[in-house]
Amino acid sequence: MLQTLTLRDFVIVDQIELDFASGFTVLTGETGAGKSILLDALGLVLGERADSSQIREGSHRAEISALFKVDAEQIHHFSQWLDEQGFPVEDDGQSLLLKRIVESNGRSRAFINGSVATLIQLREAGDQLVDIHGQHAHQLLLKGGAQRELLDRHANLMTLATEVSQSFKALSDSRRRLEQAENAGQDIERERERLEWQLEELTDLSPQEGEWVNIQSEHARLANGAKIITGCQEAIDVLSDAENSVESTLSKASTSMSALAEHDSALMDISQALETAQIQIDEAVHSLNRYLQKLELDPARLEQVEERMQALHSAARKYRIEADALPALLIATSERLDALTASQNIEALREKVKQEEAGYLKLAKQLSQKRSKAAIELGQLVTDAMQELSMAGGQLEIALIPMNEGGSNGLEQIEFLVAGHAGSTPRPLSKVASGGELARISLAISVITSKASFTPTLIFDEVDAGIGGAVAETVGQLLRQLGESHQILCVTHLPQVAAQGNHHLKVSKSQSADKTLSQVIPLGRSERVEEIARMLGGATITDTTRRHARELLEQN
Secondary structure: EEEEEEEEEEEEEEEEEEEOOOOOEEHHHHHHHOOHHHHHHHHHHHHOOHHHHOOOOOEEEEEEEEEEEEOOHHHHHHHHHHHHHHOOOOOOEEEEEEEEEOOOOOEEEEOOOOOEHHHHHHHHHHOOOOEOOOOHHHHHOHHHHHHHHHHHHHOOOOHHHHHHHHHHHHHHHHHHHHHHHHHHHHHHHHHHHHHHHHHHHHHHHHHOOOHHHHHHHHHHHHEEEEHHHHHHHHHHHHHOOOOOOOOHHHHHHHHHHHHHHHHHHHHHHHHHHHHHHHHHHHHHHHHHHHHHHOOOOOHHHHHHHHHHHHHHHHHHOOOOOHHHHHHHHHHHHHHHHHHHHHHHHHHHHHHHHHHHHHHHHHHHHHHHHHHHHHHHHHHHHHHHHHHOOOOOOEEEEEEEEEEEEOOEEEEEEEEEEOOOOOOOOOOHHHOOHHHHHHHHHHHHHHHHHHHHOOOEEEEEEEOOOOOOHHHHHHHHHHHHHOOOOOEEEEEEEOOHHHHHOEEEEEEEEEEEOOEEEEEEOOOOOOOHHHHHHHHHHHHOOOHHHHHHHHHHHHHH
């Protein structure tokens, strides 16, 4: 549940730190005092879009943080989620701190337990912690998509609904590929013939990885064989065979220097260097002789290499690629032809569509069966609640209207049908309910569906608009009952609702110099009497309105 909400420089709030308790908490105050500002701030810290206009005038940034206490049923799930996302787990394992900073340049930053987070991560956490029923929630009920989602959420069918949607997408993709294959005709056939011809040509050529580099090297050696032999022989002559070869000259110098080193040890290093040089010259001559013994002039092999180089070069020029890319082209052509052949296999595609249709229908029928059962249960629960909200004889039916073909949302459309009084035929919600009736029906649905919600904190923002009197008192009772299993926060203008709260926060505005500031204070018993009297009587509070306010509080 929400433990603490802290605001700094947000709209007309300079700094507020609010502590919240379990049960049913009401927020009241005069119009424009800033009640909805608190919910806007909470929405921001739960991942809603930020705007620099939300920063208090004269400030550079706004900061909002919300501290939640995770209940025992959610601890394991949240600890695992935090670990997967790379966020630290608080020492007690039950605390979760969400924070949002909005800068004057319009940018914002988000944090979870002190670590930087994305808005998506903030929303993922917030969706499991808080559910906000806005003051215009009843307008959403007029949309079929919202009615379907409400039913699915109430019946815990969102996972199955997602599976149905994914299955339908896969089926649609397969149907599209089949249609393309059936319509492609001659174009596909011509492309396949071209690829077959190209693959045959490249397979016959059989270019190998690294072949182009190796064959260039071999060609250079074969083409310059005579020059290489002549050069190597000339080097051997100079080094060893000539009359005054390097080897004989170096041998004489080494012998002379060795003799002199016996008379002067300073010449020893020079003598050893000459001996080393003599050894290296000898090794070089032996290496050259061995190389010449293995080297052969092979005109036939040279001709073969040149023909191979020409074939590779011609193919590369034909396909407008480098010669060393021919092996990759061979692989790519083979894969493309395989894929094209598979895509043109009409029977295989038809079989795939058939299998995916069966899989989709199996999931969709499961969803339909569960929706049908849930629709009856939810309709009856809301009907019962309508009786308590001065709609005697009224009823809500949830119709599952079959579609000719299934869709991503299943095999049916969901439509809420309502009868405002006994004896009337249920008709679509948008065609029957007046504004006041729609608000009451919306409230009944919100309360009923929230009872089954796993979300610990539920917020109602003026969802009681358009009602009053005894109905308002019933609304307060319903919210108070809901507060026994959830933490409930409710912004209200109705004294009958406010009197039902376990806790009461008052929002007010004050003028300070040239600034308007909003403040929130918790109310005690006597202060609640004054606030509820104000809500009953307006600007002028009399003893009568105070007595009426006490009576409302004493009833709870």
